[in-house]
Amino acid sequence: MAxxxxxxxxxxxxxCAVAAQLIWGVQPLFLPLLDAMTAAxxxxxxxxxxxxxxxxxxxARRRTRQGFKELARNxxxxxxxxxxxxLMGCAWGLYIYGVVTGRIVETSLALFIGPIVTAVLGVGALRERLRPYQWLAVAxxxxGVLVLGWGYGGVPWVALLIAGTVALYGLIKKRLAVPAVEGMAVETVFLVPVAIGILVWLGxxxxxxxxGTWHLAPLVPVTGIVSTLPLLFFSASVNRVPLSTFGxxxxLNPVIQFAIGAWVFGESVTAARWFGFALxxxxxxxxxxxALRATRPASGTAQVSPDASTPAWSSDQWSSRRGSGR
Structure with missing residues (x-):
């Protein structure tokens, strides 16, 4: 049963991980609809x-409200x-800047680099073990990333910064393992004063x-949905999947974004980048x-990493762990 x-x-x-990456992947199709606004x-x-x-x-949920209160007291x-x-705010800002300035392919490069950093963090910080097929995929x-970087023609600072912030964010979420909704609510609270400050400064x-531009009224609230929904999927998945595997x-996200930048918006892609993309x-x-072979039952047993079954804490579990300092 276990x-x-x-x-x-x-x-x-x-x-959940696949859903998060798919939603993030198609966001370059949405952000240009807000091109009247600045990235800030x-x-x-x-x-x-x-x-x-x-x-x-x-x-909306009593159990979630209780969990949020318990979390806020820890x-x-x-x-x-x-x-x-x-880290989330920095990643959001850098990503938006890249998309609205016509650098979707470059932002996809950042997200190609991120999984490698994440997998390395999983091995180095969490002592996770990679299976042979995972080592081959990482290699x-x-x-592919080295080829893409060479094809870029310089040090892609924006790409490197996005990759680093996303990987560190994933590590934090993995180690803390808080419930997805409650964790997201607390995180955004810290960014609200910054957001208000930006709007005051722009005003x-x-x-x-x-x-002032009323045709944006139906689109602006959608930014919250397309931002929150994948993060909830992200939080739910990172607590159940080994970080190296999640990396x-x-x-999936940068593959989709690369395709959108190259084929939908017609950004220039060199032969070197196509080769890196193929890798x-x-x-x-x-x-x-x-991964499919590893999760398929064999002779009545499951080949699952011991860390893979760690679930997000429920409100009751969070209450029971408050005394432990977590």
């Missing part, structure tokens, strides 16, 4: 509406989530577009085949 539960948790985490204004609205969505979800968790919120994907400099799943597809194929 093995069945482990497999169920792992598959649930796998599904988009970021501010993204934070405020994400906070509103997260708090609405908390308010000083260690709040400090850790504050660090996570800073092939690393070669004082006559640079504020919304609410490789993160390639990353090979790495994805190796990972997918190995």
């Amino acid at each position: 093995r069945d539960d482990e497999r169920r948790e792992l598959r649930r985490g796998f599904a 204004e988009i970021l501010a609205h993204r934070v405020l509406w994400s906070w509103a969505v997260a708090m609405a979800v908390v308010a 000083k260690h968790a709040v400090r850790t989530l504050a660090a996570g919120s800073a 092939v994907s690393t070669a 004082a400099t006559n640079s504020l577009v919304f609410p 490789l799943l993160m390639y 990353l597809w090979i790495a994805l194929a190796v990972f997918a085949a190995g």
